Amino acid sequence: MPTLAPADIKTRLVTLLSEKFGLPEDEILAGATFDELDIDSLILVELGLLVRKELGIVLAEGDLKSSFRIDDAVAVVAEKGGLA
Amino acid sequence: MTAATHRAAVLCGLGGALPATAVPNSALAAELDTTDEWIRTRTGIRQRFVIAPGEATSDLAVAAGRRALESARRTAHGDRETRGGGPGKDAAPDVDLVVLATSTPDHPCPATAPAVARRLGLTGVAAFDIGAVCTGFVYALATAASMITAGAARRALVIGADTFSTILDPADRTTRAIFGDGAGAVVLRAGDQAEPGALLGFDLGSDGAGEELITVPAGGSRQRSTATPPPERDRYFTMQGRAVFNEAVLSMSKSAETLLARIGWRGADLDRVVAHQANVRILRAVADQLGLPEDRLVINLVRVGNTVAGSIPLALADAAADGTLRPGDKVLLTGFGGGLTWGSAALRWPSPYVEPVA
Numbered sequence: 001m002p003t004l005a006p007a008d009i010k011t012r013l014v015t016l017l018s019e020k021f022g023l024p025e026d027e028i029l030a031g032a033t034f035d036e037l038d039i040d041s042l043i044l045v046e047l048g049l050l051v052r053k054e055l056g057i058v059l060a061e062g063d064l065k066s067s068f069r070i071d072d073a074v075a076v077v078a079e080k081g082g083l084a
Numbered sequence: 085m086t087a088a089t090h091r092a093a094v095l096c097g098l099g100g101a102l103p104a105t106a107v108p109n110s111a112l113a114a115e116l117d118t119t120d121e122w123i124r125t126r127t128g129i130r131q132r133f134v135i136a137p138g139e140a141t142s143d144l145a146v147a148a149g150r151r152a153l154e155s156a157r158r159t160a161h162g163d164r165e166t167r168g169g170g171p172g173k174d175a176a177p178d179v180d181l182v183v184l185a186t187s188t189p190d191h192p193c194p195a196t197a198p199a200v201a202r203r204l205g206l207t208g209v210a211a212f213d214i215g216a217v218c219t220g221f222v223y224a225l226a227t228a229a230s231m232i233t234a235g236a237a238r239r240a241l242v243i244g245a246d247t248f249s250t251i252l253d254p255a256d257r258t259t260r261a262i263f264g265d266g267a268g269a270v271v272l273r274a275g276d277q278a279e280p281g282a283l284l285g286f287d288l289g290s291d292g293a294g295e296e297l298i299t300v301p302a303g304g305s306r307q308r309s310t311a312t313p314p315p316e317r318d319r320y321f322t323m324q325g326r327a328v329f330n331e332a333v334l335s336m337s338k339s340a341e342t343l344l345a346r347i348g349w350r351g352a353d354l355d356r357v358v359a360h361q362a363n364v365r366i367l368r369a370v371a372d373q374l375g376l377p378e379d380r381l382v383i384n385l386v387r388v389g390n391t392v393a394g395s396i397p398l399a400l401a402d403a404a405a406d407g408t409l410r411p412g413d414k415v416l417l418t419g420f421g422g423g424l425t426w427g428s429a430a431l432r433w434p435s436p437y438v439e440p441v442a
Contacts, residue, residue, distance in 0.1 A: 042126060042365055045329045049369050052334070061330040 004055065004083055010074045016050050017070075034066045034073075041066075047073075057081035090277035092284075093229035093240070095434055096159055097271030099151025100401035100441035101144050102388065103135045109261070116257040123261045128364025132264025132389030134249040140190045144267035144394070145200045145245035151401075151439055152241060152269035153179070153204065158437040179271070181237040182211040183228045185220030185244040185393040187422070188251060189213060192303070200243065210237065217298060218360050218421025219288075220244055220393035225270070225417075225429055226286040232274050243269040244393035251300055253320035262363065263321075264389030268397025268441075280411060281434030287343040288427040294331060297324045298422030332366050335426040336418045337373035343416070343428040354380055355413035356433075358403065360420055361385035361395040370418070382408055392421070404438040411435040 004012075018025040023037050034044065044066065048059040057080050064073055108131045109120035123129060135144070182204075184197040197211035216223040221244035228240035245267035252259050275282060300321050301307065302314030336359055344351055351374050359370050359381065367381050384402040391398055396417055403409045413433040420426045 040126060041326060042329060045326050046365065046369055048330065049333050050372065053373050061327040 004078075004081065006074050006078050006083070009055070009077050009081075009083075010070065012054060013047070013051075013070060013073055013077065016047060016054070020050065021046070028070050031069050031071070033069050034064075039066070051077055055081065091233050092275055092277040092279070092282040093232040093272040094275035094279050095270050095281040095283065095431060096273045096436060097152045097154075097156025098269070098397065098401050098404055098436045098438050099148050099153075099155050100266070100268040100394070100398040101147035101151065102133045102266050102398075102441060103139065103144065105134050105136060106131045107134055107264075112257070112261055116255070116260065118257040118261060126363075126365070127262055128383070128386055129261060129389045130386050133266060135247050135265050139247075141186050141188050141245050141247045141267075142190050142196050142200050142203070144247065144265065145184055145186070145196065145243045145269070146203045148245060148267035148269040148394070148397070149182070149200060149204050149241050149243050152243075152271050155437050155439065156271040156273075159435070178239045179206055179241050180209050181228060181231060181240040182206060182209055183214060183224045183240060183242050184211070185214045185216065185224040185242075186246050187215055187217045187220065187392060188247045204241070206241070216393075216421055216423060216425040216427070218362065218390070218392050218395060219419040219423070219425040219427045220421065221268070221396045222286070222417060222419045222427035222429055223288060223425070224393075225272075225283065226288055226427065228272055229283045229286070232272055238274050240272045241269060242272060242397075243267060244395070244397050246392035246394055248321065248390075248392055251321045253317060253322075256320070258325060259321060259323060262390050264391050266388055266391030266394035266398050268394050268399075268401050270397055270400070279434075280432050281436075282431060284430045284432075285343055285347040286427065286429050287339045287346065289335070289339060289425070291424045294327075294424035295422075297328050297331065297424065298322075329363065329366055329369075331424060332360075332362055332420040333369040333373060335420045335424065336360070336370050336428070339420075339426045339428040340370075340374060340416055340418045343430055347430055349414060349416075349430065351375060353414055354416050356380060356382050356403070356409055356415045357418065358382045358396055358399050358415060359418045360390075361388070361399055362390050362420070395419070398441060401438055401441050404433075404436060405440040409433045
């Protein structure tokens with residue numbers, strides 16, 4: 001697995017959130033929390049599973065929180081992936 | 085002995101059974117703080133079935149078992165057309181083993197399988213229950229198949245049956261929406277690994293660290309030894325939904341990959357994946373993990389919900405009856421449930437005669 005920079009992780013997460021779950025990219029990038037994006041409770045679990053599949057980084061349920069902004073999620077994924 | 089003869093258990097009969105009463109999402113919305121839209125978007129389920137007062141798991145197990153035995157009889161006779169009349173006198177020839185996967189037995193003691201066997205005209209055969217919650221059917225299939233390949237049985241009736249409506253908290257809008265009652269059954273016979281329907285391998289596993297994610301806290305020895313009545317809610321089934329979702333997807337995907345590698349199949353070659361019908365979003369996530377298009381998934385939870393041990397054989401029966409499963413298809417079964425437990429099995433689909441499950 002090639003080393004990922006946080007900027008790469010951010011790009012991948014935003015792409016997953018907009019393409020897989022139809023969340024508005026501009027609002028994600030503007031710093032809206034997942035709560036403010038009005039996601040349902042399963043989307044963060046599904047996102048975590050896609051991170052495992054696409055980035056090879058395994059997250060536990062609850063690592064991604066609905067109070068997070070995109071940069072918080074990037075930080076957790078980078079930490080779990082040993083990249084931070 | 086030639087290299088071509090490898091004793092195997094071969095699927096040769098299949099049937100399912102549902103209770104008479106369907107509960108649509110609208111009925112739950114009228115009673116609980118939920119909506120049809122909420123249930124559909126979170127689970128994919130539109131209705132589930134529940135048994136009537138006084139009915140029991142064995143009633144569904146007997147109905148599914150009878151249909152599987154009839155399916156085996158008609159399949160053996162090359163009878164692919166629907167004909168009138170009930171099961172023939174020889175509906176259960178040679179069956180010498182009944183394995184029932186259930187977590188909702190008729191009684192805490194004894195096992196339900198002997199009563200089911202008797203009602204199917206199989207008094208005298210080996211009969212026992214297996215408990216692995218939603219993975220129960222795969223565990224039962226592996227057990228029965230292993231007994232056949234070991235020569236301890238010639239022909240087995242393997243049933244998955246549960247009535248979770250009897251252990252759900254009436255006030256829990258989440259579990260009430262997800263779970264339904266139902267049963268499915270298959271007949272296995274001794275045969276050769278090269279035949280269509282031969283079970284080609286299994287992967288089974290467990291992790292007791294997740295025991296509390298899916299549980300009925302009270303009613304077992306841990307609580308009863310205290311000799312104090314449990315709180316009302318501890319009598320009911322509880323599930324930690326998001327953690328279970330995560331574990332279910334990871335466990336089924338890893339188990340499927342393990343089995344595929346063991347038997348030398350590539351994921352891309354799978355024609356159908358029949359995963360435990362837990363939640364349509366879990367099924368889609370499993371397809372994502374396996375890199376498979378969603379159209380490879382068999383999905384019947386829309387009309388039956390999560391029927392626990394009945395789930396996989398009921399999905400097989402629906403998919404066989406409507407032509408989704410075609411003879412020769414490479415089929416992977418994979419389940420996940422309380423325990424935690426998981427398991428997978430693989431076979432090439434045979435050509436069983438299967439009645440639609442009404």
